[in-house]
Amino acid sequence: MQRAVRWYPPAYDIRVEAVPIPQIIDPDDAIVRVTLAGLCGSDLHIYRGHEDVDSDLTCGHEIVGEVVALGPSFHPQALGRPELYSTLRVGDKVVSPFTVSCGECHFCRIGFTCRCVHSCLFGIPTLPGGQAQFVRIPKAGGTLFSLSALQSPGTGLVNQDLSHLTESSLILLADILPTGVFAAMQALQHPKVAPMLTGKPYPFGGNVLAGTNPGQASAALQPEDRTLTIAVVGLGPVGICATISLLDILTSLESSQGLVYQVIAIDPLEARRKKMQAIYNVIDSAENGSGRFTVASIEDGKRLAADWTSGAGCNAVLEVVGNNSALTLAYEVVRPFGIISSVGVHQEPPLPFNGRDVYNKNVSFDFGRCPVRAMFPIAFDVLLKRQDVFGSVGTNSSLVEKVVPLDQAVEMYKLFDKGDCGKILFNPWI
Amino acid sequence: MQRAVRWYPPAYDIRVEAVPIPQIIDPDDAIVRVTLAGLCGSDLHIYRGHEDVDSDLTCGHEIVGEVVALGPSFHPQALGRPELYSTLRVGDKVVSPFTVSCGECHFCRIGFTCRCVHSCLFGIPTLPGGQAQFVRIPKAGGTLFSLSALQSPGTGLVNQDLSHLTESSLILLADILPTGVFAAMQALQHPKVAPMLTGKPYPFGGNVLAGTNPGQASAALQPEDRTLTIAVVGLGPVGICATISLLDILTSLESSQGLVYQVIAIDPLEARRKKMQAIYNVIDSAENGSGRFTVASIEDGKRLAADWTSGAGCNAVLEVVGNNSALTLAYEVVRPFGIISSVGVHQEPPLPFNGRDVYNKNVSFDFGRCPVRAMFPIAFDVLLKRQDVFGSVGTNSSLVEKVVPLDQAVEMYKLFDKGDCGKILFNPWI
Structure with a gap:
């Protein structure tokens, strides 16, 4: 069993409860040990009962963590699939966007990942969210972004110096950045x-037509x-x-x-x-x-x-x-x-x-909605470059106000709902 | 005096009348002898009295013709101004877009010519239109497009073979193409x-950022x-x-x-x-x-x-x-x-x-409205290439249905208003 932040209908009912640890149920699944989970403005839509949801659920859709189990789709010969199916390993540090994207449908291939045909939001009754100790990530080879892969030699990716990257800043990749x-x-x-x-x-x-001679143009710029x-x-x-x-x-x-x-x-x-x-x-x-x-x-x-x-x-x-x-x-x-x-x-x-x-x-x-997964590379560049802003917690120039244990969820939802605090992160292991 | 198609308020009152031949009144003006003038769907807004116009006017905003007089701004040393101020000559064949564009304000320089700060529509009480024998073109070095300049050596423009270009097809450049x-x-x-x-x-x-490495991409396109x-x-x-x-x-x-x-x-x-x-x-x-x-x-x-x-x-x-x-x-x-x-x-x-x-x-x-003058070069390429379509008059595959004298204006406005005919052009000299 694990601890998780749970919401009950009709509204304003948050409980921290013991629920089963999620298991691999599809070959493309990964199980992630959550190291940080964000509390986001759009969590309040459910909290306030504005989303017509009538059954209880595990909250949260901003997830940073570490892979603890991978389905059988993940193996070195998973060729022709998104590259994480062949490169992701247990122990890798990952960020998940707030929606699932398979990486393989037409919309994903052309970068419109938020309109993936398998799109599904974390933190709804059918897909438990990330304010928990563990979370199941469907279509994980398409959905996840691996920090470890950025540092592995031979992956075809640029080697990045991530030494100054703070854990709390990574949560911003899941949605808002x-x-x-x-x-x-x-x-x-x-x-x-x-x-x-x-x-x-x-x-x-x-x-298109960038080379055409404008001819008889207006005055020069x-x-x-x-x-x-x-x-x-x-x-x-x-x-x-x-x-x-x-x-x-x-x-x-x-x-x-x-x-x-x-x-x-x-x-x-x-x-x-x-x-x-x-x-x-x-x-x-x-x-x-x-x-x-x-x-x-x-x-x-x-x-x-x-x-x-x-x-x-x-x-x-x-x-x-x-x-x-x-x-x-x-x-x-x-x-x-x-x-x-x-x-x-x-x-x-x-x-x-x-x-x-x-x-x-x-x-x-x-x-419309951001295709988060497709924007990760650019957002990650900005995140690395702007650690002076994104890297801090709790200062007057921080986006993240504090990191708290799951036990404080009831109180934090109340504070956040009233606008009495900035961005809150949960660390499910403290 | 010249003949012109005139509209009188409140509605449906078209008369072919004698009015004074327009004169140069500003140094940037050109006077154009109209060889063809179009009857356009948007002429019907005025015709039907839908535009809140309360004084009479000379109709028409699609103009093809020949330069007969140029203001003093036009001379070989008009440097730093739109190039037609130094290259346009009496006798040149020209097309005018349906609005004036100076070619020199910020909006014109960046190609948004329909939002020129001097923008003015032909065929309103303050700017007589082209359904006449002559028309005055304000800011003519910015507004006009010269067919002759395309064929002159030394203008820096591509020499174009215009031998197969029909006169009637040119009117399509003024607006609709x-x-x-x-x-x-x-x-x-x-x-x-x-x-x-x-x-x-x-x-x-x-x-922007076309060269950035997408990294951990979805499956290939x-x-x-x-x-x-x-x-x-x-x-x-x-x-x-x-x-x-x-x-x-x-x-x-x-x-x-x-x-x-x-x-x-x-x-x-x-x-x-x-x-x-x-x-x-x-x-x-x-x-x-x-x-x-x-x-x-x-x-x-x-x-x-x-x-x-x-x-x-x-x-x-x-x-x-x-x-x-x-x-x-x-x-x-x-x-x-x-x-x-x-x-x-x-x-x-x-x-x-x-x-x-x-x-x-x-x-x-x-x-929004097309920046017609800025689109001329591309539209002209299409016009030249597609003379098989645009070059004909009166066939079942023609955009132009017929060319008529100004005298038939009353009848043609009636027919066009009822939707009983296709595109009509006036030749003011037959």
């Missing part, structure tokens, strides 16, 4: 941003045309991860591509703005690009989006909230031909735009 | 389509992952142009990039489907790729979007109608992580989606 990276990448890879990145006018900076102004709407943990990732990618593009960037990070709550500013100060004192950055309230954000762009507005907005007031703010501060990269989890209200709004501004929107 | 190209390009340049085009999983096929299935919703003249452009670009990508394509062109009206099929037959008998193509009713389109993709749906949908039933159909047939490229002119109804719809399907949308 890749989601932040995704928000930034959707904006930066959009063809409407290509003129600022490449110095070539639309549509010639894109992937001026240095000020290369300025890329991006707003982030929402500075919860995902919004902070999006901002850090965005700054990191922009700093590298600044040196390689010659653009100039401006980032406006917006949130109505002062506590969130203070956290964002404290984190930026850590980054800024370490190394940073020469771009402009500010943290702003909603009113200040609107004003700066105009002031910093001669009234044009932002080239892109990362919407990391998931409600209509955030989408409306994003529309207000984006310029004509701008992009709204929305990773907020939107609910049932209709979108707050009419056809004329979006036609007249030539707005582009990207909506 | 670039808009069709834009619809196709928005879809094909979107990063969510990159895996199919490049064979690299998302997000590594895009412009299979040949079937490279199949790109695109639906076109709406087969009016712009939808037909979008389909032809899409097929043309896909055929070239098929040979250079190794993808396989499938195109489903959908319209509820049989007459439009027949026209599309007749045009495809002309293309197909000339040269074509090996991709799959079909014309379909709405019900057939839905069925084929599922059947041709093992139930996944289309990678992208070009929405070329501009109403909510077209957007809803686009959403129905697009797959998770798909793109809806909407160039339809949408009006005031709210968008027909709620937040959960778009989040759960990871849908991307691109909305």
Whole structure:
């Protein structure tokens, strides 16, 4: 038997109980000994009874741990399958995204892993979650990311120096950091941003027809045309991860591509703005690009989006909230031909735009869930580079507030539900 | 004095009248002798009194002609300005897009010419349109596209063989062909389509971070992952142009990039489907790729979007109608992580989606008006290559139905308003 954090319907009923240790039930399974499990904002949807779940379950979908058992699919000759089927070993350190992805269906092969045909969320009645001592990982060769494999010679992967990587920072890979990276990448890879990145006018900076002669072009691009102004709407943990990732990618593009960037990070709550500013100060004192950055309230954000762009507005907005007031703010501060990269989890209200709004501004929107597993390599690069921010616990510039035993789960869910604490991690072995 | 097609408020009042020949009033102006002017679906918005215009005007915004006078800004030393200010000559053959674009503001320089800060539509009370013998073109060095310059040595442009180019086909450059190209390009340049085009999983096929090692990837892409299935919703003249452009670009990508394509062109009206099929037959008998193509009713389109993709749906949908039933159909047939490229002119109804719809399907949308002037080079390539389709008048595979004198304007507006004829061009000199 093992200890686990359990939820009972209809709502607000958390118990720490003894349940059976999970076993291999499918050849593609791995059993992972959980070393850290996160408490995430979306755990509260179930906690509050908002998800129409009517049976009890083991909570949690952010998982870091160590492989203790592997199904028979894992062996050195598992060729033609995702490479972890032939390289993963008992004892390897792993991170699991919050959903299962097989790595083998069409959606996984092309990198849209959150729409895997076998997709399944951890922490629902049919798939016990990670706030426990052990967890079963289905389709583990596709789902898991192995830290050990990064250091093994002969795997075809880059050898990474992981000596400075903290255990607690790894939990951010399970959901929030890749989601932040995704928000930034959707904006930066959009063809409407290509003129600022490449110095070539639309549509010639894109992937397709990049070589075509524009002929009888407008005046040449001026240095000020290369300025890329991006707003982030929402500075919860995902919004902070999006901002850090965005700054990191922009700093590298600044040196390689010659653009100039401006980032406006917006949130109505002062506590969130203070956290964002404290984190930026850590980054800024370490190394940073020469771009402009500010943290702003909603009113200040609107004003700066105009002031910093001669009234044009932002080239892109990362919407990391998931409600209509955030989408409306994003529309207000984006310029004509701008992009709204929305990773907020939107609910049932209709979108707050009419056809004329979006036609007249030539707005582009990207909506939806992050393909976490596909974003791991980029997110991992950011995690390694930004250990100054992600590596700490409990300081005013930490994303993780504290690490607690499973026994404190009842109290921690209550605190977290009231917004009285930051990100909590469970260590099931203390 | 000259003859011109004039509209009077409140509605349905067209008169062919004598009005003064326009003169240079700004140094950047050109006066163009109109050789052909189009009657466009959007002329009907004014015709029917739907645009809240309360004074009379000269109609028309699709213009082909010959330069007869140039303002003092045009001279060989107009350096640092758009190149036509130093190369355009009296006597040159030109096409004008339906809006003015200066070629010099930030939006023009980066290719978003339809959002030029000097943007102005031809055929409104303050800017007389092209259904006349002469028309004044503001900011002409930015606005016009010169056919003559393409053939002049020493301009830095490719010398093009224009001997087979018909006069009537040029009018398609003013609006509908670039808009069709834009619809196709928005879809094909979107990063969510990159895996199919490049064979690299998302997000590594895009412009940014293209070289990053994906590490511990899913299974390798299979040949079937490279199949790109695109639906076109709406087969009016712009939808037909979008389909032809899409097929043309896909055929070239098929040979250079190794993808396989499938195109489903959908319209509820049989007459439009027949026209599309007749045009495809002309293309197909000339040269074509090996991709799959079909014309379909709405019900057939839905069925084929599922059947041709093992139930996944289309990678992208070009929405070329501009109403909510077209957007809803686009959403129905697009797959998770798909793109809806909407160039339809949408009006005031709210968008027909709620937040959960778009989040759960990871849908991307691109909305808005085509930057026609910026799309000219690509559209011109398609126009030259596809003279077999665009070059004819009055056959069952022609986009242009007939060329008539201005005197027939009253009757032609009536016919066109009833949907009793295809595209009409005016020749003001017959």
